[in-house]
Amino acid sequence: MTREDRDDLEEAADEAFDLLDAGRPVDGADDEIETAIEQDEMPTAGGDDADGGVELEYDEERQVDDDARSACRFCQTEFGTVVAERRHHSEDRCDEGSPMFRPDGRPLIDPQVHELRANFLFEPKDEDLHPSQDGLAPYFAVVSQWDRCLQDETGQDDVGTLEAADDIWMLNHEENKISYRDEEAKIKTRPSDSGDSYNEYVIGVVACDEVRERKVTFQFRPSLPNAKHCETGDRIKSMPEDLPLGIRVEAQSSNVEIDEVLEVLRTLMDELDIDTRYFKDECIHDHSRIWGLGLYARIQRELSEERFVDKNGVMDRLAQFTSIRRGRGEYKWDNEEIIGHRHAVAMNETSLEKLYGDHNVGKLLKSYLPKQPEKHPSGASTHHPKIEVQFNTSHSDYLDGNAVPYESNDEFDYQDLKSELDEYLLFALNAAGLPLHADPSVYVPDEYWDADERAHDVPIHSDPTEELREAEEDLTRAQLAREDLSPTDRAVVKALADGGQMHYEQIVEETETSSSSVYRAIEKWGSLVDKVGRGTYDLADDVVRNKIEDVFAALEDVTEWVENGIDAIVDGNDEIADDSPLAKWARRHGAILQENYDEFDVELTGHHSKRELRHVLRSGLEAARNTGSSVAARFIDSSFTYRLNGDRRAGQYPFTTSGGAVLILGTAMA
Template identity: 80%
Template sequence: MTRKSDRDELEEAADETFDLLDAGRPVSSVDDEIESSIEQETPTAGGDEVDGGTELEFDKDRDVDETEARSACRFCQSEFRTVVAERRHHSEDRCEEGSPKFRPDGCPLIDPQVHELRANFLFEPLKEDLRRGQDGMAPYFAVVSQWDRCMMDETGQDDVGAFDAAGDTWILNHEDNKISYRDEDAKIKTRSGDSGDSYNEYVIGVVAADDVGEKKVTFQFRPSLPNAKHCETDERIQSMPKNLPLGIRVEAQSSNLEMEEVLEVLRTLMDELDIDTRYFKDECIHDYSRVWGLGLYVRIQRELSEERFVDTNGVMDRLAQFSSVRRGRGEYKWDNEKIIGHRHAVAMNETSLEKLYGDHTVGKLLKSYLPKQPEKHSSGSSMYHPKIEVQFNTGHSDYLDGSAVPYKSDDEFDYQNLKRELDEYLVFSLNAADLPLHADPDVYVSDAYWDADESERSIPVHSDPTEELRETEEDLTRAQLAREDLTSTDRAVVKALADGGQMHYEQLVDETDTSSSSVYRAIEKWGGLVEKVGRGTYDLADEVVRDKIEDVFAALEDVTEWVENGIDAIVEGNDEIADDSPLAKWARRHGAVLDEHYDGFDVELTGSYSKYELQKLLRSGLQAARDTGAKTAARFIDASFTYQMNGNRRPDQEPFHYVGDRLFCLGNAAE
C-alpha cells in the first residue's frame, strides 16, 4: 500500500505535532522557581529606619551508555551530553569562536565606567589607634567636633578649601546644598554620659573642580553602637543589628568614581578636617558594610542606540517580550516625550535573567538614556549620544530578599562579584545588539569621565539566546505532547489548562471527568510545563507553553486520539510497523514521518540536527527497526531519508551503506 506523494492535511498536522527539537537538547530553565525569600535580619550599616530541567532522553528503546557525549570542546576536549552543557562551558584554552560563550582571548574588551555607586560603610577603629579614654565612637565624635569647619562663614567661604585626591581637585559641594546636619531626623538615643537626647547625622558632599561638575560624592556620618534605641520610645531600633560594634557608619553616594577612589576621597577629606585617617583604613571596614547601588556604562552613537536598543525588536524589546511570558519578575519602561529614545529601561530579577545565560545572583536593570535636556546638546557633543548602562538595584533583586550585597567577603557574593556580574551582563547586551566589543570609534563615544578604551579581563561573552530558547521551549512542549507514556487523562488535563487558564484541581476533575488522583498524577507527569500557582490551583508554566499547546490541539480535531493511535494514523494501518512496535515508538518519539511503499520506506525527520546528532538518531532508528524485525531493518537501511543537518534541508538521502560486510552511517560505523 502506497501513500499519496503529496503531503495532505493530516501529515501537515503530524509535522506540527512532532516537530521536535532533537531529544538531546533539554531546556535548563523549565523548572525555574523564584527562590523563597530568606526571612532573616540582614545586617547593614545603612539607615535607621524606625519600625512602624526537564531533559528528554534521546532513545529509551536502545541500551545506550547514558554518559555518552554528544560533542566536545575542540580546545580542552571537555565532553557534553547536551547543548545546554555545551553552552555553559568555557574553556580556559579558549572556546570556539561563534559559540554562545566565546571569550576572545587576546582581544581586550570595551572597558565600562562606574557611573553610580552607593555603599554603607561601617568603620570600627582598632584599639591601638584609640587614645586613652576613647572608645570606638571616637571617629563620630571627631566629625561632630570638626563640623563647624565645614560650614560657610559670612564671606561664603569654608575652612576646608580645595584638596587633591583620586587624580582630581575637590571642593565642598555647597551649590547642591550637600553640607548639612540633621537633628530632626536623628532617632538614636544617646548613651548615658553623652550630651543631648539623640545623635545628629552629618552630611558632607564634595565635587571635583572640573568643567562638567558631575564627579561627586556625598558622605553621611552616623554613629554605630550596639542595641541602639529610639530616642522617643526607648525601644530597640529593629532595622539596626543588635550586635553593631562601636564605630561610625558612613553612607557614600557617588558618581563617576571607582570604589577605591571613593575611599581615597573620604580619607583625604578626613585629613583636611584634622580627623585621624587611621579610623578609616581598610582594616577598620567591618563585615556589616554593604553595597546597595552600582551602575556601569558605555556611551554609544545615538543612531546605533535607536536602531539596536530602543527600536522595535531591539535589545530592550526582545528582552521584555521574551521575559514577560516566562517565570520571573521584571519591568519595561520608556520615555519618548521629549525625544525618541530619551530613556528606555528593562529590569529583570534573577529568575528572568537565568533564562538568558548562566547563573545570576542579583537582579539587574539595563537602560539606554540621554541627559534630562537632550535638546541642549549638539551632535558634536558627547552628551548628544546616550549611555548604555547596567545597574544593580535592590528593588529588582531577590538576593537576600532584596538586601544589599557585602562590601567584602571570602564566602559570600560581594562587591567584586557584583561588579563582575554587571560587567558580564553589559557585554552580553552589547553583543546582543551586534555591536563590536572592542573600542571601535565609529560605535563608542568618549566623554569627560569615560575613555572609550579596552582592557583584558576574564569574563565570558554570551550571545543573545532569546530566539533559540523560544524555539526550544516550543519544541519541548511539542515533545512532551508526543510522549508515548501519556494517557488520555494526561492530555485532557493539559488541554483544560490551555483552554481555561489556571484551575483548582477540583475543576480539573470536573473538566476531565476523572478522579482527583488521576489529575494529580497527570500534573506530576507534566513536570515543568504545569506549575502550582496557589493552594490546589494549577496553570501552564507560561504563555509560550500555552500558545504552543493551543496550536497543537487546534491542528487536529482530536489530537489525543491521533497520538494514541500512533504511527498507524500516518501509514494507514500497516501491520509491519504496528503501534506497539519498537520502530513505531521510535518514530513517535522523534517526530519521524514514515511513508511506506511496496519496496521500502521514505523517512522524513522533522528536527534539525548536527551530523553527530543525526548519526546517533539514525543508529537508534536502525536498532528499533531490527527490534521490529529483520525485514523491517533491511528496508530501513535501504530507505530514502529527508532531514535537516546543520541548517540545510537534505531530501532523498541514503545515509546507510555497506563497505564489505561493515555497515556505515554518514561515514561512520553504524554499530
C-alpha cells in the same frame, strides 16, 4: 505509546530540560520589585575614538565537526549531545563559539562605574588615639571642625579646593550638599556626652570640570554598640547590637571608583585638619557594606532603539522569557517624551539563572537618556543612551535584601559584585549583537568614559532565550504527537489553551466528557499541565500555550495527520520504517509527508520565524541522512509548504547545493 516513541519523547525532554534550569523556590515570589529608574544624566562632551578589534558573537548556524562534538579539544571532556557541548565550559579554554567562552585576557570593552552607594564603618586603632579619646574620636573631630564647612554670608567656605583622584574638588554648595541634620538623628547620647542625640553631618564635593557630574556626598554618623532611640529609649534594631565605637560614613557617588571615593574622603579630612589615620584601610570594619553599584557603556541611539528597546529587542526578550518562569522581576518603560527615553528590566537571582550560570544578586538592566533629551543635540555624547547594569537591594534577594560586604575573604564582596555586573553587561551587549571590542561606530565616549578596552578574564555568554524557547517547543510538539493520546486527551489540553485557567468541572463541560476522563487526561499530560488551585488547572506556561494554539490552528488531530503522512512514505519502502529517524522527526515537529515520484511533498504545521524554520529543516535533513542516503537525497529535493512569519508559502525548495555544500534558506549547513 511504543518504545520507540517513548525513547523519542524522552530524548526531546532530555535535551529540553538539559537547557531549562528549574531554579530554586523564592520566598515572596509574587512581590513586585521596586525599580526606580533614575533619570539623572550628565551633559558630556565627546572623546577620542578607540581602535576596533574582533567581535565575539555566537554564530547559531556554525557547524561543528564530529570530533569537536564528541569531546572538548582543550580538556577532552566527552559530549553525548550537542546541547551538552554548548553548555560545556573548559577551565583550560572553550571553543570561541561556546556560550561560556573565556577570552583569557583578550581586550574587551571596559565599562565605567556610574553610581556607587556604600556604608563604611571605621574603627580607630588604639595606637592612633590619645589617652583621653575613645573610638568616637573621628566623629567628634567632624563635629568640632564643622563650622569651617558652613557657608558664610558671601557664599564662601574655608576649605577651598582639594586635589585627589586625579582631579580638583570643591565643596558642593550649589546642590545644598553641606548641611547637618538634627531632626533625623535619633541616636541617644551617652551620659558622658552633651545633648540628647548625636547630629548627622553631610559634606558633598564635586570635581571642578565643565560637566560637574563627578561628585561624592559623605554623611557622617556615630557608631556605638547597643544604640538606643533618643525618645523611646528602645534599642535601634536596624543597627547591629555589636557595633564598635567609631564613625559611620555613608558615601553616594557618581562617576567615581570606590578606591577614589576613599582617597577623596581622606583628602577632605586632611583639609579639615582631621587625623586621616582614623580612615585608613586597616580601620575599615567588617560591617562595611555596598548597597548600590552601577556600570555602564554608552552606545549609538539608533542601535539602542533597534537592539534594546524595540519589539523583540533585548529588553523585550528578557522580560517575556523570564516572566513565564519561576522568579521575580519587573519591566518598566517611558516613551512619553521620546522613544527609548527609559527602559529597564529588573530580575532577581532566580530569574537571572535561567539565562546563564549562577547569580549572587539581582540586577536591573536599563537603557536611558537624560531628563530632557531634546536639549542634547546629535553632536553631544548625551544624545546617545547609556546601557547600564545596576545592583540595588530593592531588586535582589541577596541575604534577604541586605547589602554586599565591602571586603571579605569568604563571602561575596564588592570586587565579586563588580565582576558579576561586568559579566551581565557584556552579556546584554552580546545578546544585542554588538561587538565587545571598542568599536567607534557602536560605542560613544563621554567626559568620564573613554569607550576603551582592557584585558580582563570574564565569561562571555550568548543569548539563550531563543534556544531555550525552541527546546520547550520541541518538547511540546513531541508531547502532542504521542500515539497514546485519545481525542479526550487532546480536547482537554485544547480547552486549557483556549480558555486559560479552568476548574475541572468547566473542562468537563467544555470537552463534553466525564470528570474521570478529564483527570486521566491531566495525569497523562504530566508536566504540560499544572495544578494551580483546588481543582483548578492551567498549562505550564505561555510557551506551551502558544505552541499548542499554533498546532491546533493547523491540525484538527495531530496524530492522525502526522501518522497518515508517515504511512504514505512508509508503504512499499523498506528503507523508511515507522521507527526511523525521519518518522520520529515528523512526529516531533508535526510534519506531513507525502511521496511524489523521487521526492516528498512536506507540509510543516504551525507558525515559524526564519530562525525556527531553519532549525526544523536542519534537524529534518539530519534525520533523513540518519535514515538513509537515498532518503536524504529525496528530502533535499522535496517541495515544502510552511508558514513563515505568518505567511503561508507553498511549493518552496529551501534546500540548495553549492560546491558540494548544502544550503538551508541560503545559509550553509554542512
